[in-house]
Amino acid sequence: MLIAPPLVYALLLLALPLCAVVLFSFWTQDFMEVDTAFTLQNYREIWDSPVYLLLLQRSVFVSGMVTLVTVTLAYPVAYYISFNVAPAKKSMWIFLITIPFWTSYLIRVFLWKVILGYNGVVNSGLVGLGIIDEPLSFLLYNVNAVIITLAHAFAPFAILPIFVALEKIDRSLLEASRDLGEGRIRTFLRVTLPLSMPGLVAAVLIVFIPTIGDYVTPELMGGAGGKLIANMIQTQFLQLNNAPLGAALALVAMVCVTAIALVFIVLNRRWLRRQV
Amino acid sequence: MTALIQLRGINKYFGDYHALRDIDLEIKQGEFFSLLGPSGCGKTTLLRTIAGFEDPSAGTLSIDGRPMAGVPANKRPTNMVFQSYAIFPHLTVAENVGFGLRRDPRSKAEKAGAVKDALEMVGLGGYGARSAHALSGGQRQRVALARALILKPKVLLLDEPLSALDRKMRELMQVELMKLQRQVGITFILVTHDQEEALVMSDRVAVMFDGQIRQMDDPEAIYTRPRSREVAAFIGKMNFLPGTLHSSGEGVEADVAGLGRAMIPPDRVTPGLGSGPAVIGLRPESLAVLFEGETTTRRTVEGTVDEVVYYGDMTYYDVRIAGVDEPLNIAMKNLVGRDVLEVGTATRVAWDERSLVPLAP
Amino acid sequence: MSGGRILGIYAVLYLIFLYAPIVLLPIFAFNDATIIAFPLSGFSTRWFEALWGNAALGDAVGNSLFIAAMTAILSTLLGICAARAGAMADFPGKSGILGFVMLPLVLPEIIIAVSLLIVLRQVLDMQLSNWTVIAAHTLLCTPFSIAILNGAFQNLDPSIEEGAMDLGESRWGAFCSVVLPLVMPGIVSSLLIAFTISLDEFIIAFFLTGSNPTMPVYIWGLLRFPQQLPVVMALGTILVALSIVLLAIAEFYRRRGLARAGLKDSGGFL
Numbered sequence: 001m002l003i004a005p006p007l008v009y010a011l012l013l014l015a016l017p018l019c020a021v022v023l024f025s026f027w028t029q030d031f032m033e034v035d036t037a038f039t040l041q042n043y044r045e046i047w048d049s050p051v052y053l054l055l056l057q058r059s060v061f062v063s064g065m066v067t068l069v070t071v072t073l074a075y076p077v078a079y080y081i082s083f084n085v086a087p088a089k090k091s092m093w094i095f096l097i098t099i100p101f102w103t104s105y106l107i108r109v110f111l112w113k114v115i116l117g118y119n120g121v122v123n124s125g126l127v128g129l130g131i132i133d134e135p136l137s138f139l140l141y142n143v144n145a146v147i148i149t150l151a152h153a154f155a156p157f158a159i160l161p162i163f164v165a166l167e168k169i170d171r172s173l174l175e176a177s178r179d180l181g182e183g184r185i186r187t188f189l190r191v192t193l194p195l196s197m198p199g200l201v202a203a204v205l206i207v208f209i210p211t212i213g214d215y216v217t218p219e220l221m222g223g224a225g226g227k228l229i230a231n232m233i234q235t236q237f238l239q240l241n242n243a244p245l246g247a248a249l250a251l252v253a254m255v256c257v258t259a260i261a262l263v264f265i266v267l268n269r270r271w272l273r274r275q276v
Numbered sequence: 277m278t279a280l281i282q283l284r285g286i287n288k289y290f291g292d293y294h295a296l297r298d299i300d301l302e303i304k305q306g307e308f309f310s311l312l313g314p315s316g317c318g319k320t321t322l323l324r325t326i327a328g329f330e331d332p333s334a335g336t337l338s339i340d341g342r343p344m345a346g347v348p349a350n351k352r353p354t355n356m357v358f359q360s361y362a363i364f365p366h367l368t369v370a371e372n373v374g375f376g377l378r379r380d381p382r383s384k385a386e387k388a389g390a391v392k393d394a395l396e397m398v399g400l401g402g403y404g405a406r407s408a409h410a411l412s413g414g415q416r417q418r419v420a421l422a423r424a425l426i427l428k429p430k431v432l433l434l435d436e437p438l439s440a441l442d443r444k445m446r447e448l449m450q451v452e453l454m455k456l457q458r459q460v461g462i463t464f465i466l467v468t469h470d471q472e473e474a475l476v477m478s479d480r481v482a483v484m485f486d487g488q489i490r491q492m493d494d495p496e497a498i499y500t501r502p503r504s505r506e507v508a509a510f511i512g513k514m515n516f517l518p519g520t521l522h523s524s525g526e527g528v529e530a531d532v533a534g535l536g537r538a539m540i541p542p543d544r545v546t547p548g549l550g551s552g553p554a555v556i557g558l559r560p561e562s563l564a565v566l567f568e569g570e571t572t573t574r575r576t577v578e579g580t581v582d583e584v585v586y587y588g589d590m591t592y593y594d595v596r597i598a599g600v601d602e603p604l605n606i607a608m609k610n611l612v613g614r615d616v617l618e619v620g621t622a623t624r625v626a627w628d629e630r631s632l633v634p635l636a637p
Numbered sequence: 638m639s640g641g642r643i644l645g646i647y648a649v650l651y652l653i654f655l656y657a658p659i660v661l662l663p664i665f666a667f668n669d670a671t672i673i674a675f676p677l678s679g680f681s682t683r684w685f686e687a688l689w690g691n692a693a694l695g696d697a698v699g700n701s702l703f704i705a706a707m708t709a710i711l712s713t714l715l716g717i718c719a720a721r722a723g724a725m726a727d728f729p730g731k732s733g734i735l736g737f738v739m740l741p742l743v744l745p746e747i748i749i750a751v752s753l754l755i756v757l758r759q760v761l762d763m764q765l766s767n768w769t770v771i772a773a774h775t776l777l778c779t780p781f782s783i784a785i786l787n788g789a790f791q792n793l794d795p796s797i798e799e800g801a802m803d804l805g806e807s808r809w810g811a812f813c814s815v816v817l818p819l820v821m822p823g824i825v826s827s828l829l830i831a832f833t834i835s836l837d838e839f840i841i842a843f844f845l846t847g848s849n850p851t852m853p854v855y856i857w858g859l860l861r862f863p864q865q866l867p868v869v870m871a872l873g874t875i876l877v878a879l880s881i882v883l884l885a886i887a888e889f890y891r892r893r894g895l896a897r898a899g900l901k902d903s904g905g906f907l
């Protein structure tokens with residue numbers, strides 16, 4: 001069977017390791033020694049610690065905001081490319097939108113630092129134009145900077161699925177809606193938006209879930225108040241040598257975003273059903 | 277003489293779905309044979325079984341006396357014209373036509389000559405260097421034909437080859453295909469859901485429903501002597517009148533609702549149909565509306581025109597007669613000087629004992 | 638002003654937002670100052686010259702190229718298997734299996750990194766090396782390869798392959814003579830995309846590199862030293878130029894694939 005190689009690969013390098021993570025989260029580690037006695041200690045520690053809970057809360061908030069900002073900004077662009085751009089130029093636009101995504105992620109994040117920094121592009125521009133006297137210091141090293149940078153990084157992930165869904169819509173449906181007496185806006189709300197919903201949902205999932213696992217942007221952009229759960233996971237593994245606690249943190253973070261994503265899907269289904 | 281293709285008790289299951297049921301079939305060398313039936317009845321499956329793309333779940337298939345079990349598609353003496361034509365889009369027309377000649381021991385030049393001849397045969401001489409994906413539907417079909425015929429198969433299988441073409445092109449290709457078949461003398465098996473196409477082109481037609489062959493005959497017999505109501509209704513139009521059959525030493529007599537008693541001619545008697553309730557079929561063109569003052573030696577029945585549908589060369593009348601719920605559908609040629617009757621006109625309908633088709637109810 | 642025009646202006650502004658950081662790269666790479674800020678000082682190519690003599694960077698680039706090449710080959714091979722299986726007849730659990738293989742696309746990268754680190758270090762007690770990164774990157778890139786190759790395989794009329802067999806080719810012969818040429822553009826673009834993703838990947842590589850850092854891991858180290866930043870800019874400029882070239886080639890092959898298959902262009906990657 002042809003499916004066997006990729007399946008075996010994914011089982012060995014994905015399913016098995018994920019099981020190991022679950023197992024580890026119920027163990028403990030003291031420097032190099034792993035104690036394999038079953039315990040809920042890691043989870044208790046997360047639950048009792050204000051730091052972990054705060055980080056978790058902030059991470060979910062940041063992921064949610066990034067998703068909201070990215071998808072809201074992306075939808076009109078996808079709509080424009082699908083409905084207003086000449087068919088021959090569509091793939092050019094999509095190409096243009098994907099290019100930034102393929103350039104070094106680290107360097108892109110760092111460049112946002114250059115844009116938003118104390119002597120950065122925005123500040124020098126504003127000072128140069130005489131709009132402000134002193135450079136603004138609230139642009140960088142906080143949660144907002146993290147959100148802007150991530151929204152930039154995930155832009156193509158949001159645009160592409162929405163664009164694909166919009167492209168699939170039979171244009172005569174929109175004409176039928178107009179023919180049946182609906183205006184542009186009502187047609188959009190009653191036909192276009194519900195029909196593009198699969199793409200929108202895909203965009204939300206493909207942005208919301210992976211953002212929780214990014215530690216580069218908060219490290220570079222977040223400052224002290226902008227660190228997220230992924231930074232803590234990284235610290236537990238690579239600096240504190242506490243893999244079990246790191247595993248538990250990673251699992252809790254994953255379960256949180258997955259649960260929220262599922263709630264979102266259910267609510268979305270309901271909304272769609274009400275629309276009909 | 278033994279048949280070129282022999283199918284015995286072929287059955288095919290897709291999971292639980294019984295796609296082919298007890299197919300027995302013999303096709304002679306040089307015959308133009310059609311598989312006719314509604315969409316989903318298993319025609320393609322049967323054709324693919326012959327080609328070697330499906331293995332039968334039960335039964336045997338032999339071609340030219342050779343059993344085909346375990347012989348893969350590329351080793352069978354059959355070639356196929358696919359419904360989608362399956363033209364290789366990355367090759368030129370000539371490369372497509374020459375595709376199957378790879379193992380041919382002839383020289384390059386001879387092969388090129390063969391390709392050229394094949395293209396000329398299907399009317400595409402000079403198209404060889406064209407890129408295949410820029411062809412029109414009719415041209416693709418010709419390439420697919422040339423590509424298969426160049427290999428001189430014992431059997432050419434055609435899966436709805438004309439259904440993607442527009443009407444004019446289809447009628448043209450019907451004639452060309454028949455000519456081509458006579459010219460090359462290869463056995464053709466054509467799959468179609470278009471009854472007209474099957475009747476026009478074939479030496480013999482097998483009518484399929486639900487994975488079964490219901491009737492196998494020459495086109496004239498299929499049309500004038502259908503053996504079941506299903507076949508009769510699928511091939512052209514037919515009026516069905518309730519009736520009763522009485523078998524006796526002199527032959528079979530029918531008592532037909534609205535028309536009365538009539539002897540069924542011996543060649544029309546459906547085998548296996550004895551005395552008892554039956555349905556009597558009548559083709560619309562075997563009936564005639566009598567115009568004012570017209571006389572006939574045929575039998576007649578009084579009626580009223582219920583509906584008139586004008587087709588240009590023909591007019592179809594629905595005429596109500598006493599004792600029958602459904603009006604009779606009658607096809608009349610529009611001759612010079614003959615008016616079209618209006619709805620509500622009282623008229624007489626002429627009919628013949630010779631055109632009655634007794635069928636199981 | 639019509640709705641379309643407003644949307645168009647918005648879309649252009651959005652493109653500016655997308656390209657803003659990248660436009661800055663060459664500006665600072667050719668700027669003759671150590672501090673990355675305005676105003677600019679003057680034109681200089683000295684940061685590029687500094688790149689040239691950097692042996693550690695050379696090693697990192699070498700590692701990354703090796704990892705990216707292996708990842709590209711492995712994930713494309715796995716992608717061909719999955720895409721072909723997906724385009725063929727149904728088998729039990731098909732959508733579940735294919736969905737599972739695509740899972741890394743939506744999994745946070747840190748989860749992949751952490752889980753592999755646990756298995757490799759704690760369970761198997763293996764030394765981290767380039768191969769551990771290759772293993773992880775292949776896992777990450779396979780879904781992208783599958784997505785690209787799915788397009789190529791599903792655009793293929795199944796009777797094309799049967800047509801070749803009908804004309805005398807064996808199953809393998811048919812695959813080589815018609816299927817492979819028709820999906821070749823998809824294979825090339827899958828190789829290039831996987832190569833590009835792997836070359837740039839940091840989050841997983843940081844967890845799984847052994848003693849030899851990959852290029853992004855090396856860059857990460859440089860980011861902490863302000864005097865090294867212009868060199869990073871120069872390196873970034875080269876990388877962007879390289880990515881654009883690779884992507885342009887991938888896009889070229891993708892379009893040629895569509896043209897060969899005689900299909901209309903329906904949009905970019907994914």
Ligand SMILES: Nc1ncnc2c1ncn2[C@@H]1O[C@H](COP(=O)(O)OP(=O)(O)O)[C@@H](O)[C@H]1O
Nearest residue numbers: 290293295313314315316317318319320321322
């Ligand atoms: N590979 C297959 N798997 C399952 N069912 C099939 C397959 N091929 C055909 N069928 C089913 O068998 C029936 C007959 O199909 P087909 O031979 O293509 O019909 P036709 O060509 O007469 O329209 C259809 O109901 C179809 O759904």
Ligand SMILES: [Mg+2]
Nearest residue numbers: 316319320436
């Ligand atoms: Mg069919």
